[in-house]
Amino acid sequence: MAAASPEPMILRVVQPDQARKFKLSSRPASVDALINILKEQLDIDLDFDLLYEDPDFDGKLTSLNDIEELPQKAVVHISLSQDSSSSSLLSDVSSPECLSRxxxxxxxxxTFDFDVEVELRDGNAEYEKNHTPLKVTRDLKHDILEKLASTIYGFKAYPSDEDIAMAAEALVAKHPCLKEAGSETGWNGWKCNLKFKMGNYRIKMRRAGCQEVLHRRV
Incomplete structure (x- = not known):
């Protein structure tokens, strides 16, 4: 009797700024194997853990510790590890390509592109009057994060967790309409998004031949 063929998996992978659908020909051998697949497919240059929407608990998020726990069709969420900033050992090393300290x-x-600045200006005015945060579209978030990542990279290719928090806090201080309702700080989500963006930005610079990240790939 012929062995049964591997059953494919369908995953919806949720990142802070996007969600993507993946079809896997078979179940990965382990959680670490799945993480490595996602790192490669999503170009993520950071360490992360996985949570999944557990059908046994009405879809509540549960840490994925055993690959067999994951349903064949599942929603998984990427959660940055506490030490996910690859700069933990490198952030204080001098960088020959950085523009300034x-x-x-x-x-x-x-200063963002003109249309972004106009949207933020109007959003800030509305927030000042009614404390109504701006509804940030995917395109607007992308433009903001891309410009911030470029600016951060001008100082450090591998910013520390504190550096990224500093940038996120400054963003919301300058543009209060971006403050996140229900967040203890108002900028934790921006910090998380910015971590991912910096990882992707380093990959882009590495592919462009930037020596700073070619020599420090971790």
């Missing part, structure tokens, strides 16, 4: 005062939030 990391600022000692508040992070200098850059």
């Amino acid at each position: 990391w600022p000692t005062g508040p992070f200098p939030v850059p």
Whole structure:
């Protein structure tokens, strides 16, 4: 009797700023194997854990510790590890390609493209009157994060967790309409998004031949 063929898996993978559908020909051998597949497919340059929507608990998020726990059709969420910033050992190393030293005062939030600045200006005015946060579209979030990542990279290719928090805090301080309702700080989500963006930005620079990240790949 012929052995049964491997059953494919269908996953919806949720990141802080997007969600994507993946079809796997078979179940990965382990959770680590699945993480490695997602790192490669999503170009993620950070360590992360996986949570899944557990059907036994009405879809509540549960840490994925055993690959056999994952249904054949599942929604998994990427959760950054506490030490996910690859700069933990590298952030204080001098960088020959950086344009300037990391600022000692508040992070200098850059000027965004004209249409982004107009949207933020109007959003800030509305927030000042009614404390209504801006509804951030996917395109707007992308433009903001891309510009912030470029600015951070001008100081450090591998910013520390504290550096990224500093940039996220400064962003919301300058543009209060971006403050996150229900967040203890108002900018934790931006910090998480920015971590992912920095990882992707380093990959882009590495592919462009940037020596700073070619020599420090971790």
